[in-house]
Amino acid sequence: MIGGLFLNILTPDKAQSFSERRPLSNLPPLTLHGVFTGDYSEAFEKYALDQMVLREDLRSLKAFMQYRIFGKLDNNGIYLGDSSVYKLETYTDHKQIQYFTDKLNAVYSKYLERLNVHYAIIPDKNFYMDSEGVPKLDYDFIVNHLYQSLSNMDEIDLFNVLKSDDYYATDLHWKQENLQSVVDHLMMAMGNETKIDFSTYDIHEFHPFYGAYYGQSALSLSPDKLIYLKKPWMEGITVTHLDQMIVSNVLYDVEKLESIDAYDVFLSGPSAIVEMTNPQATTEKELILFRDSFGSSIAPMLLEAYQKITLVDLRYIPSDQLGEYIAFENQDVLFLFSTTVINKGFIIK
Amino acid sequence: MVFSSVTFLFYYLPLVLMFYYAAPKALKNAVLLVSSFLFYFAGEPKFFALFFVSILLNYLAGRAIEKYRTTPHGKGVFVLSVATNLLLLGVFKYANFFVDGLQTLLQLNMAVVKLALPIGISFYTFQAISYLVDVYRGEVPAQKSFINLALYISLFPQLIAGPIVRYKTIDDALDSRTHTSELFVEGIQRFTVGLGKKILLANQLGETWGLILQAKEPTVMLLWLGAVGFTLQIYFDFSAYSDMAIGLGKMFGFDFNENFRHPFMSKSITEFWRRWHISLGTWFRDYLYIPLGGNRVSKLRWCINIAIVWLLTGLWHGAAWQFVLWGGFFGVLLVLEKAFLGKVLLRLPAFAAHIYMMVTVILSFVLFNSASIYEAIRFISGMFAMNGLPLMDALTVYYYKSYGILFLLGTIGSTDIIQKEVAKLYRFKAFELIKPLALFSLLILSTAYLVDASFNPFLYFRF
Numbered sequence: 001m002i003g004g005l006f007l008n009i010l011t012p013d014k015a016q017s018f019s020e021r022r023p024l025s026n027l028p029p030l031t032l033h034g035v036f037t038g039d040y041s042e043a044f045e046k047y048a049l050d051q052m053v054l055r056e057d058l059r060s061l062k063a064f065m066q067y068r069i070f071g072k073l074d075n076n077g078i079y080l081g082d083s084s085v086y087k088l089e090t091y092t093d094h095k096q097i098q099y100f101t102d103k104l105n106a107v108y109s110k111y112l113e114r115l116n117v118h119y120a121i122i123p124d125k126n127f128y129m130d131s132e133g134v135p136k137l138d139y140d141f142i143v144n145h146l147y148q149s150l151s152n153m154d155e156i157d158l159f160n161v162l163k164s165d166d167y168y169a170t171d172l173h174w175k176q177e178n179l180q181s182v183v184d185h186l187m188m189a190m191g192n193e194t195k196i197d198f199s200t201y202d203i204h205e206f207h208p209f210y211g212a213y214y215g216q217s218a219l220s221l222s223p224d225k226l227i228y229l230k231k232p233w234m235e236g237i238t239v240t241h242l243d244q245m246i247v248s249n250v251l252y253d254v255e256k257l258e259s260i261d262a263y264d265v266f267l268s269g270p271s272a273i274v275e276m277t278n279p280q281a282t283t284e285k286e287l288i289l290f291r292d293s294f295g296s297s298i299a300p301m302l303l304e305a306y307q308k309i310t311l312v313d314l315r316y317i318p319s320d321q322l323g324e325y326i327a328f329e330n331q332d333v334l335f336l337f338s339t340t341v342i343n344k345g346f347i348i349k
Numbered sequence: 350m351v352f353s354s355v356t357f358l359f360y361y362l363p364l365v366l367m368f369y370y371a372a373p374k375a376l377k378n379a380v381l382l383v384s385s386f387l388f389y390f391a392g393e394p395k396f397f398a399l400f401f402v403s404i405l406l407n408y409l410a411g412r413a414i415e416k417y418r419t420t421p422h423g424k425g426v427f428v429l430s431v432a433t434n435l436l437l438l439g440v441f442k443y444a445n446f447f448v449d450g451l452q453t454l455l456q457l458n459m460a461v462v463k464l465a466l467p468i469g470i471s472f473y474t475f476q477a478i479s480y481l482v483d484v485y486r487g488e489v490p491a492q493k494s495f496i497n498l499a500l501y502i503s504l505f506p507q508l509i510a511g512p513i514v515r516y517k518t519i520d521d522a523l524d525s526r527t528h529t530s531e532l533f534v535e536g537i538q539r540f541t542v543g544l545g546k547k548i549l550l551a552n553q554l555g556e557t558w559g560l561i562l563q564a565k566e567p568t569v570m571l572l573w574l575g576a577v578g579f580t581l582q583i584y585f586d587f588s589a590y591s592d593m594a595i596g597l598g599k600m601f602g603f604d605f606n607e608n609f610r611h612p613f614m615s616k617s618i619t620e621f622w623r624r625w626h627i628s629l630g631t632w633f634r635d636y637l638y639i640p641l642g643g644n645r646v647s648k649l650r651w652c653i654n655i656a657i658v659w660l661l662t663g664l665w666h667g668a669a670w671q672f673v674l675w676g677g678f679f680g681v682l683l684v685l686e687k688a689f690l691g692k693v694l695l696r697l698p699a700f701a702a703h704i705y706m707m708v709t710v711i712l713s714f715v716l717f718n719s720a721s722i723y724e725a726i727r728f729i730s731g732m733f734a735m736n737g738l739p740l741m742d743a744l745t746v747y748y749y750k751s752y753g754i755l756f757l758l759g760t761i762g763s764t765d766i767i768q769k770e771v772a773k774l775y776r777f778k779a780f781e782l783i784k785p786l787a788l789f790s791l792l793i794l795s796t797a798y799l800v801d802a803s804f805n806p807f808l809y810f811r812f
Contacts, residue, residue: 001792002367004359041350041391048355049800058797065794070553071754073747076801090744091563135744218801 007053014051019059019215021260024050056218063218078217079134084169085213085221086126092138093343094145100345101149104335107290107319108152111328115288118190119335120156121146121342122294124172128164142339153335156189158182168224171211172340173263176297177203177227183301190332194282194305201229206257206265226262228252229301233280237303242310242325243272243317251276251300266296272316273325276300281307286331290314292341306332315341318349350391352540352593353547355799358792361388362597369601370528378496378523381504381601388505389469396467400503403437406430407477408498411484415491418484427485431478438474441467446668469509471665473502475632480516482636489517497523506597510590512608512628519603526602536599541788541795543592546762548795551585552802553752554578554759558718560748561728571745572732574752580714581759584613587626613763616702617694618682618709629665633658655680666717671725675717682709 016023025047034040052058066075073079079086108117121143126136139159147155166178174182180198187194208223230252240247256264267274270293286308289295292315299311310326341347350357365384372380390397410430417423445463452459480501483489492498501523507514557578561567567575591608598605612624622630641654656677663676686694694702712729719725731738761767774780 001358002363004796005363008359036394038392038394041356041394045354045356048360052355052359052796052800055800058793058800061794062797062801065797069754070758071751073751091565133743133747133750135747 004053008048008051011051011053016260017050017056017215018210018260019056019218021212021215027051059218060220067219073134075218076216078213079129079131080217080219081129081131084125084129084164084167085211085217086129086134087172087213087216088135089124089126089137089340089343090135091343092141093345094141096345097142097145097342098149098345100337100342100348101146103314103319103345103348104150104290105152107314107322108150110319111322111326112333113152115328115331115333116190117153117333117335118156118186119146119150119153119337120158120186120189122174122336122338123159123162124339125164125167125174127159127339128162128167130164137339137343139339142342146342150335154189156186156334158185161185168209168211168226170214170217170221170224171209171263172213172338173211173294173297175227176229176266176301179298179301182298186302186334187305190287190334192283192285192305192332196301196304198229198301201231204228204230204252206262209262211263212261226257226265228265228297231304233278233304234300236279238275238277239267240275240277241268241271241273242275251303263293263297267299267311269296270313270316271311272313273322274311276303276309276311278303278307281305283307286310288312288326288328288331288333290333290335290337292337294338295336298336314348316349350388352590352597353544353795353799355796356391358544358796358799361391366600378494378500382496382500385500385503385505385508389503389508392509393468395465396470399437399441399467400473403434403473403477404499404502405495406433407480407502408492408495410481411491411498412493414481414484418487423485427481430481434474434478434481438470440464441470443664443668472511472513473508475513475629476516477502479513479632479636483515483517489520492516492520492523494523504598504603506594506601506603507605510587510594511626512591512594512605513632514605514628515632518606522603528602532599532602536596536601538596538784538788539599540593540596541791543589543594543596544795545589545791546585546592547589548798549791550755550759550762551582551589552798553755554585555582557748557752558582564744566738567731568739568742568745569732569734570741571748572728572738574745574748576711576715576728576732577756578752579718580711581756581763583714583718584609584763585759611763611765613707613710614703614765615706616699617686617691617706618679619686619691621706621710622679622683629662633662637661652684655684659683669721671716671719671722674722675713678713678716 013026014024025043027047028034028040028043030040034043063075066072067080074088077088079088104119123139124137126134127139129136143159161181162174166174166182168175177198180196183196183198187196204227206226206228209226210223214221214223234251235249237249237251238247239250251267252265253268254265256262256269261269263269276299281303282305284307285305287302287306288310289299289302290312291299292313295311295313299309303309308331310331312322312326350361352358361384365380368384369377369380386397386401389400393400407430410426410433413426414423414430417426441464451457480489480492480498484491492501501514501516501519504514555578558575561572561575564571588609595605595607606628608626608628610624610627612621615621615624638654638658641657642650643654644651646654659676659680660673661676662679663672663674666672666675682690694705697705712732715728715732716722716725719728727736730736734740
């Protein structure tokens, strides 16, 4: 313990934890208010936990103990399948799912009544897990509830289109390069006749890609390969982050490949409202895509078929502000959300 | 501050040990007192003044009781000082409970300021009362040194979650104690084992109760998993704290009494309470039950004595009706065991008596840990499939598989098997070499779990 004291004092503090994708606590400032309210003690413990010497190794040791010695099937809800890492979600939250559909209906009533509106549920990869007896969400409930609640919209079923290989092994997201059948399915359902052929795109690879679950598992797993697909016409597009008025032609932000979350390469990561225009699109159609982070990687692949795609992330922008940014006229509309977000519907604004 | 925190393990404790052992003998108590005050202040700054005033009053009261013990004033000072301690405990721990009860009874809806519970008040109040009673009875002289008395009440190893240390067991050590490397090593060993019990077993076993709470519709077997899990958790949590307190005591030259002796090995509730939270049981016996007349009274009076002691034991654990009922439940069982059940249990095969004790204790802890009596009834009836819950589902099977080894380790660890097996190893010289390595590994493993977890409170802090 005395050794730990000196090592903790002498070891320089780290700014962030790459494995957990968060900034680490710094030494809290010593103030009278902090000391007398107890806030200082609390903040110091957070700091001590975050800056503990050999922290990452200790987390790995704990994970090893959990799986190998105590025989736990998961560690902090992280389940190791044969070829993939899963975050267990056992509780299907009916209230939050109801809230989610209420929100979508409110958006529909306010903006979308005369438009061509579809919705698609992206199953989280646990749906395809073949391990017996591992707890999962009640997908039947989610599908049925959305079907009954979103009666003004047309459903596009993706459950039978995707498979477990379409997701990264160490991350929750789907792989862009595997979305050919998803894109075909969406195009057909929304009446867009453009045939988008993934084989005509250039493949760009990034390796190693340590997904979100890699860090959470705290074990030494094989990292993924992150692939993003490009075509020359992508140089001529415009990407505008409407809420921040940042204009560029960056669909793939390669600087993000070296950041905490390399998945942010797709459209630079989370953003409230993004407008992409492609003057060389095969149609003059426009699409409004209400989406979560899964939408960031599929949207570039839809851009060939749409002159303009507006991506809206209702986690970051209240729906009643949408009128300030979008003129709802005759666009196609697609609500594309993962079951993880649907089950945590309260995060929708 | 809790023992199972990085702040305590890798900042506070090493610094205190260094200052303590660097200090000359005359200053050791002062160093320990300042450290103990810092320990309390770090966890509960807003109640530090109350804590300090309480110590000062008890110091002055002890001196006054001794001075006037043989005069009528002595009794007055004694009664007043004990009443003051109980009043402080009553106001901060039970005022909300009584006011809420009164509002319900009189159907009032007045806005009332809710008082927070100062950490450790139940423990240090009982220690202070035991000191005052012992001084009044003439069993010990009043402590002349304020530092020593303050140290007795505030000694950080047992300050916030016991064991309840009697003044007479450490009064000599407060004045003068020896520090040996053997005792220090023994202390480290006991502390580290306690830390491992708390972090590796108690915290993980306790997760199973959370599974019940988050389940939309728990199964019968999930309820049993949670109930057994919590029963094991509270044992490992609380006994671990006592282990750590005893270990720390040894590091600083004190010898605290044992607080647990494998209670789940009992074959009756009477035996269980002789092995569980011994310092609380003996406190109530010596300072309440026997002064009330104990069992040397009429049967009716004896039953009343038992009722008073056990309802108060329940209430000591928390200001809520489920705790009162919990205490009452044990009171009734103890009367029944004394009346006839104890004899029946003696005639039963050992395993049957053991099952009776274990099931009773598990059900009692469901009541103990439920948010209300209504919730406890719901859980207990569910455990016996009385409210139509399914017996088992895929999720429950998953949890049984996932927690199976932990439950096995917990069950074995709650008996004396490991202790006996380890004792046999002392015959081998190599064990002397392996032991420090094993303890070091346990510390590293505990730290690994600690670093990985963000929420790690001790259960007994709410009492």
